[in-house]
Amino acid sequence: MRITLPGKAAGIMASQREHAEKQRARLGVEARSWYRISNAADPDEAEVMLYDEVGGWFGATADEFIADLRGVTAPRMRLRINSPGGSVFEGIAIANALRAHPASVTVQVDGIAASIASVIAMAGDRIEMAPNSMLMIHDASGVCMGNAADMEEMAELLDLISDNIADAYAARAGGTREEWRARMQAETWYLPEDAVDQGLADEAVQAPKSGTPAEPVEEPEPDMARAWDLAAYGYHGPHAEQPKAEAGLTEDIRTLIGEEIAAQLAAAVTTPVEDTAHVEPVAETTPVEPAPEEPAAEPEPEAPAAEDPWAAMTAHLTQDEPDAWSVLVSTLTTTASSSAATEA
Template identity: 70%
Template sequence: MNIVMPGRAAAFAASQRERAEKQREQLGVQARDWYRITNAADSDEAEVMLYDEIGGWWGRTADDLVAELRGITAPRMRVRINSPGGSVFEGIAIANALRAHPALVTVQVDSIAASIASVIAMAGDRIEMAPNSMLMIHDASGLCMGNASDMEEMAELLDLISDNIADAYAARAGGTRDEWRARMRAETWYLPEDAVDNGLADAAIAAPKAADPVEEPVEEDEPDMARPFDLAAYGYTGPTPAEPQPEQVTLTFNVGDAVGEQVLAAFREMAAGRNTEPEAAVEDVVVEAPAPEPVAVAEPEQPAAEPEDGWAALTAHLTQDDAWSALVTNLIEPDTSSSAATA
């Protein structure tokens, strides 16, 4: 931490800014921006970046930053810090400006918040440490030009400033001034988890490690793209099933039971006369009959046919055979020989 020197150097310290501005003009160097403000009027959150030394010979002074802080109207403000420190009094002015701002201030240490930059971090309503960032605290230091009395005065001033900074840490993290001065004299560095454990930060922002598996969000199963396109929405119900083919039905019956023993004996005699093969059994006859056809629409009723003589129908085909006809002619036709002789 750099401070304004007391004693004979007080006049020099009072004109520090003026001398810095004159030197920049002579060298043609513009004041270096060590901060940037974005989204000042955003409805959600404004961002203030403190990157580089706080104040100093070549940087812009705290009054420039404080003036711009007044223009922030967003309800929340995120102050991102990556600074090794700088001017003690410039840093205290910035810290108090952040405490007085009506926005909810979240300080995020992006890389390092050392020396007076760590004091600025204590002004946040919430302090977060980014992965692998660090926070460092130590006693104030400065330069002095003068005699022994000036040096003694400088030592007293440095102790007073360091006590004042220790109070800032104690107000935030608890503990006493002496406890924090002991840590400051030892120049203590804090990793994110250490800063949280010691009360200097509220949270260490976690980052997934490369070796740790990243949990994937649960997603619903993807549709099977190999399935055929569904045409049901267009009234298509699939191919028409093929009509079943009629089955062959085997019909078995006994001829003897159907025509009687007398007719069956006549069939046997006729077959014996024509075929010299051994007499075949005809009691059981297998007839291949097609399956019933589908029921057709009923036709208009026709007049009932004359009743048919069952015996005549049964024996009609027997007369077609010459041998059989010769045997039965005299039975079914009248005797014409006597009528011809008497004619």
């Protein structure tokens, strides 16, 4: 936002208008026009495009915009904004002209609505943020030439203008002047969803889909990923029916070994089958009751095994015979033990 020193503002604005007229005369009216109004798109909705700096050296002034705005007779108006801002006072005049117009105004932020352009956006009955667009707010700024008193006066004026702009945001989105001044001093940028969350916009328009998604195409399996096909070698799986031997193989063996040997081999490996065709049926007999079972006899004791003569002859050889010394001392050991037992 730009502001100049009071008292000199009229001269600066006149200089801007004169410069803008010269630029339009040199480049053509439509060459650098910062707005366009059209009723051609829809007879019930006029389209107003604000696609450049508001006022300023290369734009038109607010009085020209308002004069063209009076020619809009459609019941609805769509104001499309893509502007970095510009002159504060001309922006406020444009915003008030939009509020006073009888048409229902829908503001559509196409690219950016920054500085005073965001204040113009607040004048809409409905505010929409296009996909990936942005909205920016900040404190007023300006250029001052003069002495210290002029600088102090300029500082007071900038604070007053910033408070006035903060009131415009608060009237639209709620909150207090102080809260919005703090956001303005921080130079806050808003994406579409953020602007809706903060109350500065009504809708974040979603980007249209580029057609319906195509159905996935089934690509052929790569050669390296294919399983080894064993069907070419006659294998059809573990449970597949095995092919029967052809008769030609048997005929070839008979040709090689001869009919006589083949017949002998066949007879050797063939299991004879009993002929049950001429078996006479067994005559039916009257069932006989089983005899009562007799008590089982007790098992007889096993007879002692016969003594082995050789074992009897060699038995005395395996028994230890006491030596003479052991026999002599055995009486002493027995007597001592008896005496000890008696004394105990």
